[in-house]
Structures are given as C-alpha cells and as structure tokens.
Amino acid sequence: MQLVVYILSYPLLWLISRLPFKILYVISDGVYALLYNAIGYRKKVVRNNLALVFPEKSEEERLLIEKEFYKHFCDMFLEMIKTLGITTEQIKKRYVFTNVEVFQKLENSGKSVMIMMPHYASWEWVFSLNTLISSKAYAIYQPIQNKYFDKLVRDIRSKYGTTLIKTSESRKIIADSKKASELITVGIISDQSPMLNRARHWAKFMGILVPIHVGAEEICKSTGMVPVYLKVKKTGRGYYEATFKVLTENPNEIPDYEISEAFMNETEKAILEAPEYYFWTHKRWKHKDKAPKALQNF
Template identity: 80%
Template sequence: MQLVVFILVYPLLWLVSRLPFKLLYFISDGLYVLLYHVIGYRKKVVRDNLALVFPEKDEKERIQIEKKFYRHLCDMFLEMAKTLGITNQQMKKRYVFTNVEVIQKLEKDGKNVMIMLPHYASWEWVFSLNPLINSKAYAIYQPIQNKYFDKLVRDIRSKYGTTLIKTYESRKIIADAKKVSKLITVGIISDQSPMLNRARHWAEFMGVLVPIHVGAEEICKMTDMIPVYLKVEKKGRGFYQATFKTLAENPKEVEDYKISEAFMKEVEAAIHAAPEYYFWTHKRWKHRNKAPKEFQSS
C-alpha cells in the first residue's frame, strides 16, 4: 500500500517541482482554500495554540494570524516539492545567508558546529548552506513511516550534499567524527515537544511551562561543538533571509540547560515578530499541565 500511495503522489510532486514560481503560488492559493476553508486541517489545534500563547490578542487578531499561517503552510509545502527542480541560481537568490562567515570562522578555528533551528519560516532550504562551508554537513531527522516517501525526503534534503542521520544515530556519528578530527556541521530542529517520559528539563516557552528538548545542548557539551542559532526571516513568497547567532563559545562552561533555554528565547522572539510563520499545527504545548513540582515552584 505504501508503494501504491507513493506511485500516485510522486508524479504530482515532480510536476510541481518543474513549475515556475508564479504558477506554484497560484496553486498554493487554491490549496489554501481547500486546506483551510474546506478541510479545516488541524484548525482546532492551531486555534487552541494561538489562544494559549496570545491571550492578550482578541479573536479577530488570532484569526488573522491563523489565516496567514495556513497560506504560509501551503507555500512551504509546495516549496519543498519545488526543491526537486530548483536551480542553484534560484536557490542562491531566494535563500540568502547574511553572515555565513560566522560558520566559516568557526571552521577555521577547528570547531565543529551544531546549528539549532525551529519549525519557523523555512527549514527545508537551509540545506543550501552546504556548498558554502568546508565541513561535512549532517542533519538529524525523524524518519517518515512510508519508506518510499522517507527516501524521497532524504533525496530532496541531501540535494546539496548533506547527509541525513536518524536521531538515535547522531551521537555515535558525531563522536566518530571527533575521533578522526573530521570537521562537521550538524543541523537539528530543536523546538518540538519531547516525549514526556524523556523530558529532562522544563522551561517557559511563550509564557507556558513545557518540557524542552536538550539533546542538542548535551551533544555540544559532550563533544565541544559550538551551538549556533539560525534565525530565518520570510521576506516575501519564496524569499528567505537566514542569520547565524552563536549561543555559546565554550558550551562546557555554560550552566546546564541554559543553552537550550537561550535557543527557545530566540524562537520566541521570532514568533513575536511574525507569528504566522511558526508551525502552529504541532501540539507543542500538550504537556503543559504535567510539569514535576520542582519546576512548577521555580
């Protein structure tokens, strides 16, 4: 059944990848009507999330954010498919790194880098960084259940030479690279909600106490990688600007969990600046009432 679904869907994705951008966004407008007004995909989750983190906004304001988010969601889905057919020249024009010298300087200093980013604006096109750096690029990801689509996603994301690794493989691969003194840059999306039985730290995110992922910080401390936040701004449909910000120059000397908290604060700032570009369909705050007592009293 997985193969049948893939055979039916893949030709459509391939066709989308060959469309000019103007036509791509015309289709996106139609997809928005279907997804938001007809299907109402995860609309309750989005609405509940917005009401939770923006209690100061009235319903009209939150609905405006909601609609803008769904338009962006449709754009981003089609942009991911477009990656199959986008040219290098188009990518350089549409996804601009403002200060790649931050990563290049760390490479010259012999430092391995952990790039931490959220589900915000565009995380699919960050892979175009690879030709601009000298270190071996990896990206930590969660496999898709359908093995055929999983391979497709890996192929898309590895277009520029990045190697995708599963979460459970990451620590070994990073440790092995360090043993042979091979410089690496690892990308990880770190704003998801961890499984409750694996939550090791809780902190406020958008004013709500929730468990936060600390795996990236732990790897940085264990292997002396430099944690770098990637701030992505949407400048227009299909145009993004990405800026690097070092979160700690000596991660081993930073108090535990402060790097993770600093990352979440950066994500908060991005959301407050333009909330429509955050991935509101995730149940990010689902564990908000389950914090251990030691965190509730802090």
C-alpha cells in the same frame, strides 16, 4: 500499498517541482482553500495554541494570524517539492545567508557546528548552506512511515550534499566524527515537545512552563561542537534571510540547560516578531499541566 501510493504521486510531485514560482503559488492558494476552508486541517490545535500563547490578542487578531499561518504552511509545502527542480542560482537568490562569514570563521578555527533551528519560516532550503561551507554536513530527522516517501524526502534534503541521520543514530555518528577529528556541521530542529518520560528540563516558552529538548546541548557539551541559532526571516513570498547567532563558543563553560533555554528564547523572539511563520499545528504545549510540583509555581 506504500509503493502504489508513491508511484501514483511521484509524477505529480515531479511536475510541480518544474513549474515556475508564479504558477507554484497559484497552486498553493488552491491548496490553502482546500486545507483551511474545506478540510480544516488541525484547525482546533492551531486555535488552541494561539489562544494559549496570545490571550491578550482579540479573536480577530488571532484569526488573522491563523489564516496567514495556513497560507505560509501551504507555501512551504510546495517549496519543499520545488526543491526537486530548483537550480542552485534560484535557491541562492531566494534563501540568503546574511552573515555566512560567522560560520566560516568557526570552520577556519577548526570547530564543528551544531545548527539549532525551530519550526519557523523555512528550514527546507537551509541545506543550500553546503554550497558555502567546507565541513561535512548532517541533518537529524525523524523518518516518514512510508519508506518510499522517506527516501524521496532524504533525496530532496540531500540535494546539496547533506547526509540525513536518524535521531537514534545521531550521537554515535557525531561521536565517531569527533574521534576521527572530522570537521562537521549538524542541523537539528529543537523546538518540538519531548516525550514526557524523557523530559529532563522544564522552562518557560512563550510564558508557559513546558519540557524542552536538551539533546543538542548535551551533544555540544560532550563533543565541543559550537551551538549556533539560525534565525530565518521571511522577506517575501518564496524569499528568506537566514542569520547565524553563536550561542557560545565554549559550551562546557555554560551552566547546564542555559544553551537550550537560550535557543528557546531566540525562538520566542522570532515568534513575537512575526507569529504567522511559526508552525502552530504542533502540539507544543501539550504537557503544560504536567510539570513537576516543585516547578509549578516557577
């Protein structure tokens, strides 16, 4: 059945990827009308998240953020498909790295880099960074259940040479690269909510105490990789600016969990600047009432 669904879907996806951007966004508008108005995909989750995070905003203000988020959500889904047919010239024009020299300086000094990103604005086109750097690039991801669509996503994200690796195999691959003195770049999205039984640190995110992922920080401390936050700003429909911010060049000199908290703080700043571009469909605050008693008054 998985193969049948893939075979039926792929021609349409391929056709969409070859369409001009103007037509692509007309389709996106139609998908928005269907997803938001007819289906109401995860609308309850989005509304609960916005009410939790922005209690000071009026219902009308939160509704505006909600609608703008869904429009962006649909745009990004179509942009991911467009990656199949986008040219290098197009993507360089639409996804601009504002200070790539910061990244290149780290490479030139022989330092591997951990790029930490949230589910904000766009991460699908960050893979074009491979056209500007020399290190071997990896991206940590969670596989899709349908193995055929999983391969398609890996092919899309590998277009510029990035190798996708599962979370379960990431630490070994990174450790092996360190042993081989290989210069690497690893991208990871770190703002999800960890499983409660794996939560090792709690911190406030958008004013709410939640467990946060610390895996990227732990890898940096064990390998000497430099943690770099990637701030992505949406400047127009289908246009983004990505800016690197080095969190520290010496991760082992930083107290435990401060790197992870710094990442979450940068993510919070981006959300407050333009909340409509954060992915509110995630149940990011689902463990907010399960903090250890010792931290509940934190």
